[in-house]
Amino acid sequence: MSLLVTGSIGIDTIKTPHGVSENCLGGSAIYFSMAASFFSPVRFVGVVGGDCPFDLANVFAGRNVDLTGLEIRKNSKTFRWVGTYSENMDNRTTDYIELNVLAEQPPVVPKEFSDSKFVFLANTAPGLQLKLLSQIEEPLFVAADTMDFWIEGHPEELKELIRKIDCLIINEDEARLLSGEHNLIKAAEKILTIGTQVIVIKKGESGSLLCCANETFVLPAFPADDVKDPTGAGDSFAGAFMGHLAQTGKTDFESLKQAVAFGTVAASFTIADFSLAGLTSINKADIDARFTALRKLTRF
Amino acid sequence: MSLLVTGSIGIDTIKTPHGVSENCLGGSAIYFSMAASFFSPVRFVGVVGGDCPFDLANVFAGRNVDLTGLEIRKNSKTFRWVGTYSENMDNRTTDYIELNVLAEQPPVVPKEFSDSKFVFLANTAPGLQLKLLSQIEEPLFVAADTMDFWIEGHPEELKELIRKIDCLIINEDEARLLSGEHNLIKAAEKILTIGTQVIVIKKGESGSLLCCANETFVLPAFPADDVKDPTGAGDSFAGAFMGHLAQTGKTDFESLKQAVAFGTVAASFTIADFSLAGLTSINKADIDARFTALRKLTRF
Numbered sequence: 302m303s304l305l306v307t308g309s310i311g312i313d314t315i316k317t318p319h320g321v322s323e324n325c326l327g328g329s330a331i332y333f334s335m336a337a338s339f340f341s342p343v344r345f346v347g348v349v350g351g352d353c354p355f356d357l358a359n360v361f362a363g364r365n366v367d368l369t370g371l372e373i374r375k376n377s378k379t380f381r382w383v384g385t386y387s388e389n390m391d392n393r394t395t396d397y398i399e400l401n402v403l404a405e406q407p408p409v410v411p412k413e414f415s416d417s418k419f420v421f422l423a424n425t426a427p428g429l430q431l432k433l434l435s436q437i438e439e440p441l442f443v444a445a446d447t448m449d450f451w452i453e454g455h456p457e458e459l460k461e462l463i464r465k466i467d468c469l470i471i472n473e474d475e476a477r478l479l480s481g482e483h484n485l486i487k488a489a490e491k492i493l494t495i496g497t498q499v500i501v502i503k504k505g506e507s508g509s510l511l512c513c514a515n516e517t518f519v520l521p522a523f524p525a526d527d528v529k530d531p532t533g534a535g536d537s538f539a540g541a542f543m544g545h546l547a548q549t550g551k552t553d554f555e556s557l558k559q560a561v562a563f564g565t566v567a568a569s570f571t572i573a574d575f576s577l578a579g580l581t582s583i584n585k586a587d588i589d590a591r592f593t594a595l596r597k598l599t600r601f
Numbered sequence: 602m603s604l605l606v607t608g609s610i611g612i613d614t615i616k617t618p619h620g621v622s623e624n625c626l627g628g629s630a631i632y633f634s635m636a637a638s639f640f641s642p643v644r645f646v647g648v649v650g651g652d653c654p655f656d657l658a659n660v661f662a663g664r665n666v667d668l669t670g671l672e673i674r675k676n677s678k679t680f681r682w683v684g685t686y687s688e689n690m691d692n693r694t695t696d697y698i699e700l701n702v703l704a705e706q707p708p709v710v711p712k713e714f715s716d717s718k719f720v721f722l723a724n725t726a727p728g729l730q731l732k733l734l735s736q737i738e739e740p741l742f743v744a745a746d747t748m749d750f751w752i753e754g755h756p757e758e759l760k761e762l763i764r765k766i767d768c769l770i771i772n773e774d775e776a777r778l779l780s781g782e783h784n785l786i787k788a789a790e791k792i793l794t795i796g797t798q799v800i801v802i803k804k805g806e807s808g809s810l811l812c813c814a815n816e817t818f819v820l821p822a823f824p825a826d827d828v829k830d831p832t833g834a835g836d837s838f839a840g841a842f843m844g845h846l847a848q849t850g851k852t853d854f855e856s857l858k859q860a861v862a863f864g865t866v867a868a869s870f871t872i873a874d875f876s877l878a879g880l881t882s883i884n885k886a887d888i889d890a891r892f893t894a895l896r897k898l899t900r901f
Binding site: 483524601 | 612688689693783784785787790804806807808810811817818819821824825826827828857858859861862896898899900901
């Protein structure tokens, strides 16, 4: 079934103990689409400035990513981010950020995308996420991400968003902040009472947690021995997660569990190299092989 | 098959955000034996002073724990520990410690225990662990724990110990310190080269990692929503792990994986209450039910 993503496109400069990647392509919609495209066609909605050095048609060549929703604003500038990861890559700091086009009006969802059934609203102001969602006629399954800035600064708008979506995909710090609970099981339970049916909590190298009203699933991260650049891991996770659901058209708990496992696998490929290189150097067979390996690694 | 443990017996005072437990029974051999006794008879080797207020025969009444190896030194004092857990129980500090009898000669392994087949050497000086191990004639499977103090201060003795055992069970900080590798997969690989066949790395609420030369197993922690006192979680893990192996008499990788799952389950019961209350309030059926639940929670 159709899968639409709205999110950022960025020019990233990333410093990790393994090296520096200057002015490389990044952003939530980019990582999401690259990971999702292994599973399902993707409808892409995002905006860049006239300075964007990347030809996205070229970036996604050979992949089923429909760029009708890509807007290029000639007189604006593209989102930029410079970040540094700590020695052990447990922490990262933002050295520099320019919102640029992200601080302007959001892109419009093209009319031909308005019948999308699976929708992912990457992190941005909850008000904008609601505005983007309102342009989809009858979505079947909507997932969204958010971050500390919106949880702290716009809690009511965020709750309105959470009541309108089916699934929230956030990291453990965000889950704790949103719920006021340190224990993640309690945090998940509390967030479900706001109104979403499904919550996925990403815990980085500690894996992830999937909760619905009466069911829970816990999965470790894929045991990677080679982590070069964690940037985009969360968005790749979301991309494979939603891509698998859109591919099968199913959202029952068994399908959600498999989607979490595919998300885990996609993230493990992303972090193995800088920028998109971890994802562009593999094919669907590599993903399926690692999915099978993850199952073997965790089964007793 | 026979299972022997050597370790500490302590008088603990524990402060957590959920309350204070003063002068309660603790120590590695105690938690280990309580957890292991659900699976297998236990041969207990440890020493207390004349001041010990606990009657261990009473503590282990109705459980198959042979206290022939318990030595009571009338003129010595029992090991004491006072610790405080942080608000989120992510960290603990030792407020006060009295080694007392633990700083003296170790207990002797009774002659009738020298034919033990499964052996756990809880954390103490590697030289003492070697001395205790030398009193066992033909052990089948020996596991040991250690800590930062011995890794930093007695690396050569510790390596000699690691070469003589079959399995090292340590936490993630210890694995990183011992290997000099932050990545736990690399850390495990490096530690295996020292000479042990099996390594289990405990990651607290992030679960655990089991590695042999060519096989790996990763398991999340049981998703607990009620953590009162993490003291003894690691020793309970080791107790159920070794108890399961001794019960089945098998140490192939499938058995080791199941042992890690039983260890995870025992730890989850331990942390749900203060001191031993989490383990003494359950029976083997509760453990088996949670083992099955853990399998369901992690299977996709």
